[in-house]
Amino acid sequence: MASQAQNIYDDSAFFSAYGTLPRSQHGLSAAPEWPELRHMVLGGKLPLSNSVRALEGHRVLDLGCGYGWFARWARDNGAAYVQAVDISQNMICRAKQFETDIKDSQSHLNSSSITEIVFETGDIESISFSDNRGRGSFNLVYSSLTFHYVEDLARLYREIHSSLEKGGKLVFSVEHPIYSAPIRPGPSWKTLEDGDQERTIWPLNCYSDEGWRKTSWLGVDGIKKYHRTVETYVNLLLESGFTLTGFKDWAPSLEDVAEHPEWMDERHRPYFLLISAEKN
Ligand SMILES: C[S@@+](CC[C@H](N)C(=O)[O-])C[C@H]1O[C@@H](n2cnc3c(N)ncnc32)[C@H](O)[C@@H]1O
Numbered sequence: 001m002a003s004q005a006q007n008i009y010d011d012s013a014f015f016s017a018y019g020t021l022p023r024s025q026h027g028l029s030a031a032p033e034w035p036e037l038r039h040m041v042l043g044g045k046l047p048l049s050n051s052v053r054a055l056e057g058h059r060v061l062d063l064g065c066g067y068g069w070f071a072r073w074a075r076d077n078g079a080a081y082v083q084a085v086d087i088s089q090n091m092i093c094r095a096k097q098f099e100t101d102i103k104d105s106q107s108h109l110n111s112s113s114i115t116e117i118v119f120e121t122g123d124i125e126s127i128s129f130s131d132n133r134g135r136g137s138f139n140l141v142y143s144s145l146t147f148h149y150v151e152d153l154a155r156l157y158r159e160i161h162s163s164l165e166k167g168g169k170l171v172f173s174v175e176h177p178i179y180s181a182p183i184r185p186g187p188s189w190k191t192l193e194d195g196d197q198e199r200t201i202w203p204l205n206c207y208s209d210e211g212w213r214k215t216s217w218l219g220v221d222g223i224k225k226y227h228r229t230v231e232t233y234v235n236l237l238l239e240s241g242f243t244l245t246g247f248k249d250w251a252p253s254l255e256d257v258a259e260h261p262e263w264m265d266e267r268h269r270p271y272f273l274l275i276s277a278e279k280n
Helices: 012-018 022-030 034-042 069-076 089-105 153-163 230-239 254-259 261-268
Strands: 059-063 081-086 117-121 138-144 164-175 190-194 197-201 211-217 220-227 242-250 272-279
Touching: 012 220, 022 034, 022 069, 034 138, 034 164, 034 242, 034 272, 059 069, 069 081, 069 089, 069 117, 069 138, 081 089, 089 117, 138 153, 153 164, 153 230, 164 242, 197 261, 230 242, 230 272, 254 261
Parallel strands: 059 081, 059 138, 081 117, 138 164
Antiparallel strands: 164 272, 190 197, 211 220, 242 272
16 A cells, blocks of 8 residues: 655745756646657647647646646637646645736636636545546546556556546656666766766666665755656556557757756756557
8 A cells, every 4th residue: 555645845945946946937838748748648739729729628637737838728719618736725826826827817807707726635546537417437547647656557547547438548748767766975077087988877776776766956955756667667557457658768869958058967868758549
């Protein structure tokens, strides 16, 4: 049985440091892996344009929604119903505040034409997902950078599978297992003397030892993340009845690095793992 989930985003120091990240301040456009995730979500369909709303009529569930950037994007792209869950009350309050601000700024329009997003506080490690039509009616379950906080992934995949209609999609990202594997004092880059050169290397160890890692991030110690191998992420998915439809070891492209030279070292190892799958 899974141990109690950590709720680090309700720690006030951590939450306010998280709010300084570009992706917190600017949303999806500041998340460099977003174009690949969007491609997986759209499955080749065109994104929002004057005439095309790629998620028209979809029923969407966002797990670990944070500020709700993706939930709002899904609504703007035509989703008919959007439910978004997060364990952190801070996150859900912030997401609801965005909704209030949007409604205030559009008060001159007919507000009943805006699809209401159902934001709820909940632990995805233990809750069941069903929308107001019951189980098996979502078309898309999405999750960005949250599943590495979950211990019992097999249960979560089963829940997601039963919340989707046949042909429904799961699209998610996690910190890449090569990134999450090292036991303290990592993760951090090391320098290797190689003849007269110094090479930057990633101190990969303990890759095969699945389990909790305690890391420090944004000046806060003791953040718990669950490391599992790529094989486990994929095999559990297949065992739960999904077909794998997309897979990406995400690292910045050369174009990304041209814009952000400080990301050069990030090309030494993947940073995120992106996966899409379909319910058979
Ligand atoms: C790195 S943030 C990502 C937020 C958002 N998905 C995004 O990409 O902007 C991870 C989120 O997962 C949430 N989270 C972590 N463990 C969770 C759990 N067991 N149940 C629900 N949400 C969880 C955190 O509160 C946080 O909002």
